[in-house]
Amino acid sequence: MTQGSVPALQSRRFLWLYALAVAGGSVAYVPFLTILLPLRITAMAADQDVAWLAFATFFGAISASLSNIGFGWASDATRRRVPWIAAGLLLSSLLLGAFGMTRSPWQVIALLVAWQVGLNMMLAPLSAWAGDVVPDQQKGVLGGLLAFAPAAGAGAGVLVTLPGLASADVRLWLVALLVFLCVMPVLLVGRPRRITDVDGRPTEAGPRSRRRGEIVRMWLARLLVQISEAALFAFLLFWFRAIDPAMTDARVAQIFGLILLGAVPLALAAGRWADRHDRPFAPLTLCAAGAGAGLLVMASAKGLEVAIGGYVLFGLSASVFLSLHSAQTLRVLPRPDHRGRDLGVFNLTNTGPSLVMPWLTLALVPSFGFTGLFLALAGCALAATILLWRMRAAR
Known part of the structure; x- marks a missing residue:
């Protein structure tokens, strides 16, 4: 790309179909x-x-962590993403339906480990694919579109559990069908444009030591925010009931759903702003600060x-942060030939907490x-803010 020329951009069709696949x-x-x-x-x-659920969660998370790194590396080594995504889609769908044949908790755990392998055969190369074809000028928009994924997951949970819609075993196949409908379009008709500045050798963005520092700060910042979200995900209902015993799980689910929906337009707006002003880390810094502020409100709530109100502030800030962070991470990874493997290492910030x-x-x-x-978690969010503020200033 010559100086003064308009940067090559990826097609909107691919961006939207890719976001649909990630939602899948x-x-x-x-x-x-x-x-x-x-x-x-x-x-x-x-x-x-x-x-038993604790055992299943533990072994499933380990399987997800290792297989995400492994299949990210495999898609790097073969220099092809789509075949791995398609194979993982097929394998994970068949294994999901097979849970209907399990008859003991140990069988569930064994199948869960295998299912995580198949799922991450799809997810790892899918994450790396965006780094191959989406230029930095669109990373903000990409991050905004990724905010649809959590809302889609929550919506699918509501759909498949509608009373009278399907039996327990049929629900599994219904989920598999929804995933297939979300992922296949980008594989069949996505056809991303080939952009040399993205899928060729990257231009140098600074000294190697600086690039390593950016990676470490991005990894730590996501880990710190994910720690806060993981803690609240497990114990939010207990906290609400400690304040008001009349609080129901249905109301908590409604609040959670509204936060996920509200995060979508906020993430899209923040992502577009970041692209337009070439300030990729400014929204991340603001969102980390917002998450910390929400936790402080929660700590003082009577x-x-x-x-x-405090939880809504935290939830919106954290949801937008995680969506934008997923896209902006692709900006700092140093080597496209190891992109899938490196994203697998970043995925540890999701499974570890x-x-x-x-x-x-x-x-x-x-x-x-x-x-x-909440005060301890607010400290984590504050630390993430400081990490990203220094990073923003360095750009």
């Missing part, structure tokens, strides 16, 4: 891991369901209205209450 990934695991899997384990293990935070929360809350927990 969310549809694949959100309804299953949050609703269908716990229900199946409860049906098998009765009063031991919490312990009434339900203030508590909900869910393994650790429940136990840390159980250690903090009995001694210091939810106020102590």
Whole structure:
């Protein structure tokens, strides 16, 4: 690209179809891991369901972490993403339907480990594919479009659990069908433009030491925000009920759904602003600060209205942060030939907190209450803000 020329951009069709495919990934695991899997384990293990679900979550997260790195590396080595995505879509869909044949908790766990392998065979190269074909000038818009994924996952959970719609076993195949409908269009008709500045050798963005520092700060910032979200995901209902015993799980689910929907236009607007002003990390900094502010409000809340307000501020800030961060991470990765592997390492910030935070929360809350927990999490968000503020200033 010559000086003064208009930068080559990826087609809107591909961006939207790619966002639909990523939403399909969310549809694949959100309804299953949050609703269908716990229900199946409860049906098998009765009063031991919490312990078995903890085992399943632990082994599933380990399988997801390792297979995401492995298939990211494999798609790097073969220099092809689409065949891996298609194979993972097929394998994970068949394994998801196979949960209907499980008869014991151990069979569920074994199949869960295999399903995570198949799912991440699809997700890892799908994540890297965007880095291959979407230029930096559109990373903000891409991040905004990725905000649809969590909302799609939550919506799919509502759909497949509608009373009378499907039996427990049919629900599994219904989820698989929804994933297929979301992912296949980009594989069949996406046809991304080939942009040399993206899929060729990257131009140098600065000294190698500076690039390594950017990667570390981006990784740590996401980890810190994910720690906060993982803790709240597990114990939010308990906290709301500690403030108001009349708080129902249905109302909490409604608040959560509204936050996911509200995050979509905010992320799109923030992403477009970041692209237009070439300030990719400014919205991330603001969102990390907003998440910290929300946690401080939650720590001081005495009434339900203030508590909900604090959680809405945290939830919107964290949701927008995670969507934009996923796209802007592609900006700082140093080598396109290792992009899939490196994104697998970044994926550890998603799986790691869910393994650790429940136990840390159980250690903090009995001694210091939810106020102590939220203050500690606000410290994590503040640390993420500082990391990204320095990074923004360095650009």
